[in-house]
Amino acid sequence: MKQPVRVTVTGAAGQICYSLLYRIASGEMLGNDQPVILQLLEITPALKVLEAVRMELNDCAFPLLHDVICTDDAKVAFTGADYGLMVGAKPRGPGMERADLLKDNGKIFSTLGKVINEVASPEMKICVVGNPANTNAYILMKNAPNLNPRNISALMRLDHNRAIYQLAEKADKPMNTVQKMTIWGNHSTTQVPDITHTTIGGEAAPSLVDATWANEEFIPKVAKRGAEVIAARGSSSAASAANGVIDHVRTWVLGTEDGDWASMAVCSDGSYGIQEGLIYSYPVTCKDGEWTIVQGLENSAFITEKMKASEKELQDEAETCSDLF
């Protein structure tokens, strides 16, 4: 049996984590042979509910779950961590301006970045889930210079999976026949779901669905799916967001399948003309715990323009929070 790894999760008493933690503990994220220690961080008022989460985790008798640590001290939570799943964030309240949302969350992630910089291993792999995820990850990175920036990512896999579903539904094909889906950009409504290079059962997706649908219906449908779920459910996506995290980390650690790739927001190296250093979503392949941006894809003027607009949004978000790094 492998040695246990430490998985730190923030916002651990919230709804996404209630769907996430049990799947991590059962081995779905890191594999059936990888024991885990969960290090759960919450704000002080949520510690009582977090204790109930721990009780239920124990009541599952998961063979892989070696320990559960509950704390409101970020230093305790991140000490020795191998993975950091940053789920906790301040949600947008009624009448709140987007700039205020950015700044309030920026403060949370700059504080966490400083703590991580002090106590965590430079090799800790981070997935930021709390919104605005890309800019939160950017601020965290800027405040944690000891970390390897390649280990800081933001979640795009929920968008990626949503896009696979929409395409499979439209083409009337099984979801597991869709490969090489791409989401470019920011996890926001400026994201660019792109089927140009996608295949369905080995056939080029653009030959199977209408171009007008792909540009005018598919893109906004995927980009605004979160709002559609909220309208139906009365609250934000939780189980599907948690599933995105499971998929994101599993792919990163255990690798992409041959002939496929995934979408991850990672620290840009300037690929596809995007500003270096931004946390931008690219198609990536993963092997041995490392991601590689897929190179050489030819993008239409239509897609390129949208990619630049999403880059511009990320630049503006960073500018709004520039006092935090």
Next chain:
Amino acid sequence: MKQPVRVTVTGAAGQICYSLLYRIASGEMLGNDQPVILQLLEITPALKVLEAVRMELNDCAFPLLHDVICTDDAKVAFTGADYGLMVGAKPRGPGMERADLLKDNGKIFSTLGKVINEVASPEMKICVVGNPANTNAYILMKNAPNLNPRNISALMRLDHNRAIYQLAEKADKPMNTVQKMTIWGNHSTTQVPDITHTTIGGEAAPSLVDATWANEEFIPKVAKRGAEVIAARGSSSAASAANGVIDHVRTWVLGTEDGDWASMAVCSDGSYGIQEGLIYSYPVTCKDGEWTIVQGLENSAFITEKMKASEKELQDEAETCSDLF
């Protein structure tokens, strides 16, 4: 790839199912090579929330999930079903008598039993989760004479897992070293968690923990754990109950490990002097989709007396609902 199987789930828009359905769809219950079709039943007012559940299931792009059917018509839900997970039940309201709870749920399960008898395969495997689970299963069985009674069970795995945790914690040993835990009887506070035949790392559990603890603390702690979780969480166990269902069905279908057994409430064959036909929890081994009650265990007078008290409770519950079969 195997042909998809149909899994019917009742109460599908509720909290337990929100923790359960995504784990079924990911392959945790029936294996990574078994495609599934989810047939989700809810009462009419819950169909809108159920639609949101379907949206999120789709947004996970689970390779094994072939279809999701949402309905308020039990006939539609159970047609062609291979598995029936009966999660929906009426909860006990303030000031409600236990007899009323039994009767109200008895009506639900007698109705479902009649529908299942009409439209489902006799080989459908049923796990009743909604409380009072054992008596609900009993009433369902009495109203579905076409079904093989060996395929009707009630969930005890949550109690079983809770007992493993309590024992491992007390003995300060990893949970995955605990084998042959037993829960006898009814899924209620009369249940009998029994470590007499349990081993920890191959050693007899009674030699590792104090007998007074096992009889006076362990039994009520496990039997009343549900109330403890409610007090901490503000609502009933959901994720751990869902995990119990996953474990229950996986063990039933894929088998127990060598040298271990599980606790399942099944139709008694008179083993251990329990009235034949009651849905009573026994230690069972499973192979090829069939359970076998572990025979020949010697029980102390203390345990036997408790087993008879839990049997008596089940007889009384059946008597209360005798107009329903």
